[in-house]
Amino acid sequence: MTPAGSDPRRRSGTTSTRARRPKLDLDPVTVRRARTLARKVGRPIVRLAEQHTTVSVERATLRMAGLVGADPEGTPWANRLLDSVRGDVGLEHGVALPVWDALVRGAAGDLGELAQKAAVGSVRFRLPEGRDATRAAAAAKKSVGAGLRRIDARRRERERLIKRHGDPSQTPWIYLIVATGDIYEDMPQAQQAAREGADVIAVIRSTGQSLLDFVPEGATREGYAGTYATQENFRLMRAALDESSKELGRYVRLTNYASGLCMPEIATLAGLERLDMMLNDSMYGILFRDINPVRTFVDQRFSRQVHARAGIIINTGEDNYLTTADAVEAAHTVTVSQLLNEYFAKEAGLADWQLGLGHAFEIDPDVPESFRLELAHALLARQLFPKAPLKWMPPTRHMTGDVFRGYLLDGFFNLAGMMTGQGILLVGMMTEAVVTPWLSDRDLALQNVRYVRSAAGGLAEDFQPAPDGLIARRAQQVLAESIDLLTRIVEHDDGLLDAIADGTFGLMRRPADKGRGLDGVVPLAPGYANPARELLEART
Amino acid sequence: MSTPAADTIATTGQADLVGPPGEPATPARILRPYGDTTGDGMVQMSFTLPMAHGKLAEGAALQLAQKMGMDPAMVVHAKAMGPGYCFFVVYGRVHHLVDTSAITVVERDYPLLSPKEANLAVRKGLRRRMTVVGACIGSDAHTVGIDAILNIKGFAGEKGLEYYREIRVVNLGAQVSVPQLVASAQEVTADAVLVSQVVTQRDAHVLNTREMSAAFREAYPADRRPVLVVGGPRFDESMADQLGVDRVFARGTTPAEVASFLVHALVTRRKAAA
Numbered sequence: 001m002t003p004a005g006s007d008p009r010r011r012s013g014t015t016s017t018r019a020r021r022p023k024l025d026l027d028p029v030t031v032r033r034a035r036t037l038a039r040k041v042g043r044p045i046v047r048l049a050e051q052h053t054t055v056s057v058e059r060a061t062l063r064m065a066g067l068v069g070a071d072p073e074g075t076p077w078a079n080r081l082l083d084s085v086r087g088d089v090g091l092e093h094g095v096a097l098p099v100w101d102a103l104v105r106g107a108a109g110d111l112g113e114l115a116q117k118a119a120v121g122s123v124r125f126r127l128p129e130g131r132d133a134t135r136a137a138a139a140a141k142k143s144v145g146a147g148l149r150r151i152d153a154r155r156r157e158r159e160r161l162i163k164r165h166g167d168p169s170q171t172p173w174i175y176l177i178v179a180t181g182d183i184y185e186d187m188p189q190a191q192q193a194a195r196e197g198a199d200v201i202a203v204i205r206s207t208g209q210s211l212l213d214f215v216p217e218g219a220t221r222e223g224y225a226g227t228y229a230t231q232e233n234f235r236l237m238r239a240a241l242d243e244s245s246k247e248l249g250r251y252v253r254l255t256n257y258a259s260g261l262c263m264p265e266i267a268t269l270a271g272l273e274r275l276d277m278m279l280n281d282s283m284y285g286i287l288f289r290d291i292n293p294v295r296t297f298v299d300q301r302f303s304r305q306v307h308a309r310a311g312i313i314i315n316t317g318e319d320n321y322l323t324t325a326d327a328v329e330a331a332h333t334v335t336v337s338q339l340l341n342e343y344f345a346k347e348a349g350l351a352d353w354q355l356g357l358g359h360a361f362e363i364d365p366d367v368p369e370s371f372r373l374e375l376a377h378a379l380l381a382r383q384l385f386p387k388a389p390l391k392w393m394p395p396t397r398h399m400t401g402d403v404f405r406g407y408l409l410d411g412f413f414n415l416a417g418m419m420t421g422q423g424i425l426l427v428g429m430m431t432e433a434v435v436t437p438w439l440s441d442r443d444l445a446l447q448n449v450r451y452v453r454s455a456a457g458g459l460a461e462d463f464q465p466a467p468d469g470l471i472a473r474r475a476q477q478v479l480a481e482s483i484d485l486l487t488r489i490v491e492h493d494d495g496l497l498d499a500i501a502d503g504t505f506g507l508m509r510r511p512a513d514k515g516r517g518l519d520g521v522v523p524l525a526p527g528y529a530n531p532a533r534e535l536l537e538a539r540t
Numbered sequence: 541m542s543t544p545a546a547d548t549i550a551t552t553g554q555a556d557l558v559g560p561p562g563e564p565a566t567p568a569r570i571l572r573p574y575g576d577t578t579g580d581g582m583v584q585m586s587f588t589l590p591m592a593h594g595k596l597a598e599g600a601a602l603q604l605a606q607k608m609g610m611d612p613a614m615v616v617h618a619k620a621m622g623p624g625y626c627f628f629v630v631y632g633r634v635h636h637l638v639d640t641s642a643i644t645v646v647e648r649d650y651p652l653l654s655p656k657e658a659n660l661a662v663r664k665g666l667r668r669r670m671t672v673v674g675a676c677i678g679s680d681a682h683t684v685g686i687d688a689i690l691n692i693k694g695f696a697g698e699k700g701l702e703y704y705r706e707i708r709v710v711n712l713g714a715q716v717s718v719p720q721l722v723a724s725a726q727e728v729t730a731d732a733v734l735v736s737q738v739v740t741q742r743d744a745h746v747l748n749t750r751e752m753s754a755a756f757r758e759a760y761p762a763d764r765r766p767v768l769v770v771g772g773p774r775f776d777e778s779m780a781d782q783l784g785v786d787r788v789f790a791r792g793t794t795p796a797e798v799a800s801f802l803v804h805a806l807v808t809r810r811k812a813a814a
Contacts, residue, residue, distance in 0.1 A: 192622060207684040208714060224684060224738070288691065290711070323694075397697045440588045443621045516713070 024383050024475045025467055031384065034479065037486035038339035041496050046347055048497075049301040052294060053530065055213070055520035057302045058082055058095040060264035061532040063272075064147035065140070067111040068231070070217035077115035078265070079214045084118035088125040092525035100143070101128035101136035111143075133527075141531040148309065148535055151271035155311040158251075158274055161242070165251045168199040170457065172392065172417055172425035174449060175255070176442065179204035181223035183233045187240040192439075194244040194252045197446050200277060200424065202255035203237060205229050210260025210289050211516060215269065225436070229256050229266055234273035253277055255315070258303045259285055261295070261517045267303035271310030277356065277424075278307055281317035282344045283337065287505055288320055292515035293497055304348030305536040314350065315424070316341040319360035319393035321505070327362040327397075331377050332481035333505060334359050336489075338381060339482070340496075342388070349536075352387035356424055360393035361413040369470060371412055376474035378420040379465070384479075392417045394428025406430040410445065414452040419463050425449065571638040581633045583610065588627050593620035601628040609634050648797070650804035655704050658799045662706035665807030666731075672701060672802065673725050673766075674734040675712035678748040685736035685771055686711065689795050698794045707799065718748075718755045726759065730766045732802050737772040745772055746783065753784030767805045769798065 059078040070076045085091070085098050099114065107123045108114035117123045128136045168174070176198035178190045190201045206223030209216075219236060220228040227233060234256065241252045253276035258267040263280070270278050282300055285291035307314055318334040318341075325333065338357045345355050359381050363370040381390055394413045399406045410428035417425045427445045429437045437445075465471040485504070492498035494512075503509040575582025587604070591597050598615050605613035610632030617629035653661065662670050674686045688695035690711045692702040702709045710728050712721065725733050735752055737745035749770045756765055771789035780788045787801055 195622065211713060290691075400697075438588070439621060439625055440586065440627045443619075443627060 021464075022383055023463070023465055024379050024472055026380075026383060026476065026479065030479060030483065034335075034339055034384075034483055034486065035343075037483065037490060038336075038343045041486060041489050042340055042343040042347065044495050045297050045344070045497075046301065048294060049298045051524055052298045053091060053094060053522050053524060053528065054264070054295055054298045054517070055082055055086075055091070055522075056262050056264045056299050057533070058091060058530070059262075060268045060302065060306070061095060061144060061530055062099070062111065063265055063268050064151075064532050065111060065143035066147060067115060069112060071116075071119060074217060076214050076217055077112060077119075080119045081111070081115035084115075084123070085125050089127045091522040092528065093127055094524075094528045094530045096140040096144070096531055097128055097133055097136050097529050098125035100140040101126065101132055104132070104135050104139050133529075137529055137531070140529070141535070144531040145535060147268075147272070148532070151268075151306070151310050154271065154274040155309075158276065158311060161245060162251045165245045165249055168250055170453065172422045173199040173253075173389075174446070175200040175202060175391075175424050175426045176446075177202045177204055177426070177437070179223075179226040179436065181206065181225070181227055182221040183219050183227055183236055184221060186227055187237060190237060191240055191244045193442060194241065194248060196443065197450065198252070198427075199250070200253040200255055201237075201241060202277075202279075202426075203227050203229075203233070205257050210257075210285065210291075213261045213517065213520065215262050215265050229269075231269045231273060234269055234275060238274055255279065258307070258314075259317075260289065261285075261291060261299075261520070263299045264302040264306070267306040267310075267312075270312060271306050275312060277313040277315055278303075279317060280304065280307060280314040281320075281337075281358070282341050283500070283505065284317040284320055286500060286510050286515065290510065290515050292518040292521060293500055293510055293512045295515070295517040295521045298521065300344065301348055302533065302536070304345055304350060305533075308349035308351070308354065309536060311354075313354045313356050313389065314345060315356040315391045316358045318358040319362070322360050322362035323397050327360070327364070328367060328373060331373075331478045332485055334377070335380065335384070335478055335482040336485050337505075338385065339486070342385065352385075353389065355385065355388040356391040357381065357385055357388050358391045358393060361395050361409075361416060361428075362393075362397050365395075365398055365409060371416065372470050373474055374412075374416050375420060375465070376471040377478060378416055378422065379471065380475040380478055382420050382422070383475075389423025391424045391426065392422035393426050394432070396432050399428075399430075399432035399434075401434050403430040403434065406432060407444065407448065411448055411452060414449050415456060415459075418452055418456050419459050421460050569639060569641050571640065572636070573634060581635060582631065583634055584629065584631050586627065586629045588621065588625055590625055592623060593618060593626040597626040598628075601626075601630060605630045605632055609636060611635065650801055650808070652796060653800045653803060654796070655699065655799070658796075658803050659704055659706040661803045661807050662704075665803075665810075666706075669706050669708045670731045670802065670806060671708045671710065671728050672732045672734060673710045673712065673721070673728060673730040674736070675716035675721050675724075676714040676736050676738070677716050677718055677721060677752055678737075678744060685738055685773075686734065689734065689736075689771065689793070689798050694795050698796050700795045701799055703795075704799060707802075718752050721752065722755050722759045725756070725766055731806050732767040732769060734798070735768075735770045737770060737775070745774060746779075749783045749785065757784070767802065769801070771798075 059082050062078045062081060067078050071080060082095055085095050089098050102114055102123055102125055108117050174197055176193045178186050178193060178201055180186050186203055193201060204226040206226040206228045209228055216228045216230050218230060219232045220230055238254050241254050245251045255277040256270060256275055258278040258280045280303060285296045286293045318337045321330055321333045341357060342355060361374050363373055395409050407430040410430060413428050427449055429441050429445050431437060431441045489496055489499040497512045501509060501511040572579050572581045573583045589597060589600055598618050601615045602613055613630055613632035615628055615630050619627045621627050674690045676686055689700055690702055690709050691700045694700040701707050712724055737748055753768055756768060768785040769787045770783060770785050771793055773791040775788045775790050777788050777790050786805060
């Protein structure tokens with residue numbers, strides 16, 4: 001299924017960056033053991049996800065079947081319809097049977113009309129049985145299947161456009177952030193960033209969107225420190241970047257965030273609007289946003305299945321661990337999270353080329369040998385996940401407002417990225433923690449990347465750490481600590497959930513029965529039906 | 541976001557240019573910027589003009605620098621950024637004098653503690669964990685401020701209050717009503733209540749805060765009331781009395797400053813009063 005040229009590791013301008021022998025002499029038995037442990041930790045979570053549904057998974061199903069729009073107060077019809085169904089018959093059987101039963105009965109002509117009627121109370125839902133249930137299930141499958149075929153068509157369209165315009169000629173792909181809060185300001189800024197060399201544009205979301213239990217509707221012009229993720233904003237920005245792709249002769253990718261309480265719906269909208277990458281981490285919402293763990297894992301699995309189907313590259317959020325914990329002490333938590341993210345991703349059907357596993361250049365520059373330690377960590381990730389397009393994140397924590405020192409630090413970050421063959425490089429700004437990037441900040445940052453790339457783009461070829469040197473020893477140490485941590489998680493009575501509850505990650509205690517969005521989690525009853533889940537599960 | 545504190549200006553002076561000689565003990569009062577010679581007044585700046593690169597653009601940059609008081613000014617670098625923008629680096633001499641005696645700063649009246657020190661002070665002073673309730677009240681959905689202070693992720697490289705072992709954080713999130721906030725504070729016997737207000741339409745931040753402080757005054761006897769703290773980008777730090785709260789924090793406040801204040805208010809000050 002890998003589309004031609006969609007792997008940022010492939011078609012590299014400097015093909016020699018892949019050295020013939022591995023740079024780190026990692027024991028293959030230890031590496032296998034790490035993956036086995038990750039599987040052991042992850043499997044009960046997958047079972048848990050299979051046994052539950054959430055309001056957002058069910059709303060994503062309605063959106064996949066074509067339900068769009070919002071009421072005059074701005075509440076999406078998907079929310080209104082879901083709430084009506086839940087009020088009448090509960091959610092434990094899924095939204096599909098009651099909704100399509102009503103449609104089959106002729107209660108409304110389509111989903112939109114049904115939602116409006118349900119909102120004013122003129123439709124009552126029931127749980128169909130026997131032949132009625134069979135008919136409702138068939139109708140639901142037909143509608144949802146049509147939505148999945150639209151997602152498939154968008155994927156083929158991406159593959160066509162990549163063939164026509166081409167991929168970036170070099171790796172790493174250059175990833176730039178745009179976020180003004182106003183989609184109509186974002187579009188020209190994104191186009192300018194693409195002209196200046198960005199291969200991937202990320203539109204940062206408005207602060208707090210992750211905690212909204214609905215997806216805002218329409219084109220939005222005000223956001224706080226970011227722009228709302230809405231279907232219309234997705235469409236507008238993708239169209240703007242399609243123009244840029246044509247103008248520049250390379251396909252410019254678009255990124256957004258499938259995280260927070262609505263991740264399944266946002267993943268679905270991303271598939272429908274041909275977004276190319278999505279931030280999608282297995283534990284970020286739990287640890288950093290206090291979202292209920294079960295809610296997160298259920299939503300996570302569905303959204304990853306959608307991403308797999310849509311040909312979207314996910315970016316995981318391991319950089320966040322290092323913004324709260326010490327980057328040397330907590331290096332192994334990054335590796336553990338990468339291994340878990342890999343397990344959950346592959347289980348959900350994502351291929352290696354879709355795994356933008358995250359890591360970051362966050363070691364305190366005052367630590368002796370900090371650059372060598374960074375190289376060790378970056379190489380470890382590179383070698384553990386040789387086929388994944390790793391996402392390399394710039395320094396933020398030790399950017400102090402001294403923009404001159406910050407510029408140097410970003411240069412070293414870029415160099416580490418080139419030397420260790422990273423796939424996606426998020427461009428660091430010297431004004432990190434000072435202002436949202438100015439035009440000149442972005443220009444200077446891209447000059448930094450271009451200089452390092454042209455001066456040392458092929459350095460990986462000459463760079464072979466000494467077999468028993470600091471870099472090799474440090475990488476082995478981090479891998480050993482990762483195995484220790486995974487072992488400790490497996491030893492918990494309730495595995496990963498207990499480990500999350502007692503503060504094993506990022507020092508945060510997040511019990512499975514607490515956190516935001518818990519009231520949107522429902523255990524499945526016998527007879528639960530969801531055509532989206534069935535069709536996504538039945539992948540080849 | 542965090543800028544060097546204004547008070548550093550007063551302490552980094554090189555020499556007193558106009559002060560009477562023979563009084564080295566008095567801090568420098570009248571200063572000029574320092575390049576490599578005392579009194580040279582040299583500064584550097586960079587900026588972008590929305591115009592194409594060329595002789596005209598360099599002239600425009602020079603004109604701006606001169607209008608800003610740089611004389612002579614030197615455009616040492618000019619670079620096109622796309623067809624319609626040009627970036628400049630300018631060096632030059634300014635003739636302005638800085639009078640440090642005319643600067644007023646709101647000094648922090650409590651010591652800044654590290655998380656370790658704050659934990660220790662709470663353990664010793666309260667002999668239990670400190671409970672802090674946080675919320676965005678009214679229609680304000682911007683949790684960015686309260687989250688920056690409370691969430692472990694923190695702000696400006698500092699971890700949030702959740703990171704402090706001796707602080708128990710109850711973050712109620714956004715759009716919390718004042719009665720809900722009071723009820724939650726009573727339920728968990730809060731020692732302190734942190735409220736963030738970002739939206740300032742029709743002075744909502746001021747009105748909401750007054751409503752909140754009045755409700756707490758009504759619900760608690762004066763000596764049992766939790767410490768009330770409000771923060772947001774549009775607050776003036778001198779407004780605490782007016783708003784009926786114990787402390788106002790403005791833009792750029794870091795978690796350690798808030799934690800240090802809470803320790804000061806709950807441990808140090810109460811001990812002094814006892």
